[in-house]
Amino acid sequence: MARQDSNREAPVTRRRGARRTAVVLAVIAGIIYAAFIGRGVFGG
Amino acid sequence: MTTQTAHADDHHHEAPKGLARWLFTTNHKEIGSLYLIFSLAMFLVGGAMAMIIRAELFSPGLQLVNPEFFNQMTTMHALVMIFGAVMPAFVGLANWMVPMMIGAPDMALPRMNNWSFWILPFAFLMLLSTLFMPSGAPASGWTLYPPLSLQGGNSFAFVIFAIHLMGISSIMGAINIIATILNMRAPGMTLLRMPLFVWTWLITAFLLIAVMPVLAGAVTMLLTDRFFDTSFFNAAGGGDPVMYQHIFWFFGHPEVYIMILPAFGIISEIIPTFSRKPLFGYTAMVYATASIAFLSFIVWAHHMFTVGMPLGASLFFMYATMIIAVPTGIKVFNWVSTMWRGSMTFETPMLFAIAFVILFTIGGLSGVMLAIVPADFQYHDTYFVVAHFHYVLVTGAVFAIMAAAYYWLPKWTGHMYDERLGKIHFWWSTISVNVLFFPQHYLGLAGMPRRIPDYAVQFAEFNMISSIGGFAFGLAQLLFVYIVIKCVRGGEKATAQVWEGARGLEWTVPSPAPLHTFDTPPLVDDSLEHKDRLPS
């Protein structure tokens, strides 16, 4: 890796928390996407 | 006040130089700069398209472009300005400022941050390349309503893929901002101590995550309808073209607030600074922002009052839309109260902020008029609507971005911009933008539909005035580019605080802000709390 993240000194717990937040949000986005396609498939 | 000296970045390896530096950067400031430069470039591209539109509309008759190309221009102008100029500009500002405002060393997910940005140039390369394809760029308006959008040629697939990429970029950017704000705040930086800009972005990011997948879903169904024989929106195959409009505007209306809430945040930073007085009604501002975000989900059908909705639905969407005026009004009243009995000076950022409050309010008031369903039957899809949304997006969102650029340029570059040129840019832009858009109210009321390449002779005078304003406004933005370049290259040295009345963590680090700030979190206490920001 060319350079280090400048937040490497952030406490490990905070970084773990950030990742968990990100995963939860990404899953929510995926569910919404699927829900609206589903609305199209079944809603007609 | 807790002072935080950002120490020299002696602890990381030799940074790559040249292009690689920018391609591989994970630094929030560098990525912020990339976003802002990209946004400025797209602003000029979208602006050039607007110039073509206004040139064709300069007088009755078709002089320059054929109607098909005209439609491509209106469509691409909107897509480029919304997804290429305004949204990336706000993400760029968030990248630069949010970590510095909350005392974080960087964004929570720096590598994803890099990816979020670098998707964009490719997405827009793909979108713009359709202009050179045999079947041409999309010409069905940025809303891509079927069945019209499905008449496009194979280039339509590129458009949809580009929109998907933009959506992925936005969602990743939004996830990053939320993760940063929720997890990376400095000790003592409680939620209700966060600057308003951070608050508005937190709420905006949630909106993005909620609605960008909806847009992705809508265009995916367009893709399968166009290329894979499905009939989601094809009446002949049992589909429903109006359903697309419902889904699109379920994305589209929150999208409108995605483009204005961060602007509210910027204005809420700038007005207190130059009034030398704390923001009035901080908590009310936070709650008003949250209310607007919530309401944005239940007003989508006010974009489609003319499709023939049941009476009950029309009434519901009318009332819900009118209610948005309340939290928006609270914001305007609070800004005026912040200025009231302050000690104001009028540097360029403040001038743009004041123009924002006035002109955005005009756009908001015409928005209230548009909410009234029976009257909307007359206003809908006329130039009245065009005037309305350009008042909220150009003199709203874009003016706020301009204000932010002037406000934070000294922090980014370490130099003061040329104040005299800044003021010229402001007055030139503000006068020309009103010459450009105010007559469009008249045109709409007199009966000129939007998205037409040619018009009846009775609309000639106001179109000509509007075009002249448009050319002048376009020219003014070249001056802005010059001012920014001049400021990057040199100028009077800026102090850490830059502005006499500026308060907040970002003003405690030197100017230009070093590559790494707040490696050790600062301790935040009441002296920085927004509500009680006292001039020292």
Add this chain to the structure above:
Amino acid sequence: MKRTNEMIVGLAMVAVISVITWALFAVGDNMTPGVTPFSKDVYQLHMIILGIVTVIGVLVFAAMFTSIYLHRKSRGAKAAQFTHSTKAEVTWTVIPILILVVMAVPATQVLIDMEDTSGAELNVKVTGYQWLWEYEYIEDEIQFYSALDRDSNYARQIGATRDPREVENYLLEVDKRVVLPTDTRIRFLLTSNDVIHSWWVPDLGWKRDAIPGMVNEAWTLIEEPGIYRGQCTELCGKDHGFMPVVIEAVTPEEYRAWVDSQKAEMAANDNAAERTWTRDELMTLGADVYAAQCASCHQGDGSGLEPAFPALAGSAVTVGAIEDHIDLIMNGRPGTAMAGFGQRLAAEDIAAALTYTRNAFGNETGDMVQPMRILKLKNGVVEGGVADTGPAGL
């Protein structure tokens, strides 16, 4: 003292901003009051709301400019330090809500009136096509198309030698107007054959979308005879700007006379398809049909607009096998903007257009298509129930 100053400057600001606002209203155009009970209601509603938002705007801007004038550092203003006031927040939450209620009441009343389409004395079905309108008078059994008139169509082309300013009602005139009786409750049924259009005549006070696969309703009652002009207001492709709506409102007696004349004309044409036509007749009618139905895409000289709209001059279709040409005109080409005209036009119109395109623009095939041939095909098409579904029907 401070308060007195603020009052005086504030009043002055109200005065100045009011004058500016008045000037802005004076120089500009306003919405038309129109000629129907609705359009008048809508106009009044518009004026009420405009008045309210103008007063709000003037007061807010006056407060702001008062502050900008008085509370500036260069005048030696010292910043006060107040940060919030619950009383103020409650006030400027409650008052706007009350104002909104005042607006919502008349808006709701007008909307409820507009939605009631019952009791119609005359039903007119309006169908949008790219890029013209079809009108069907359901009771009187009259049907016709209404497209941009020739003068406008000529002047609107790039490089046209004719100045639009010299064309009367440029872009707001059609080849055949919609004649409607005054003082009659008329119901419109709106739909579309291809993409979404929107039918709007400002003087009637509303617009309504014409959507494929859906029928929208709206009604009107025109109070004054006259000619009322409007346009399509939903982007519907390249000639969206060129499909006007023109209504000619006449007294009920004159309307009856018009209906009779239309019926007489139709009767004269009734068996037109069954007789044998001469080449000249076909070519003359064909030129008219071509101008109204085909020229907007394929251009007046048959040169087309590549790549979307192929040239007809010397094309494989127009000089190729006649069966293929007929099939294309009757059924359209799916996945393109080429619609099928089998149901849309009369047999003699199709035959004439075919004859014309096979012999114009240098296409000297010498072919002639008799209306009878198309009529037979048409009957087949109708029995088979093959409706053209437009380009969306992939």
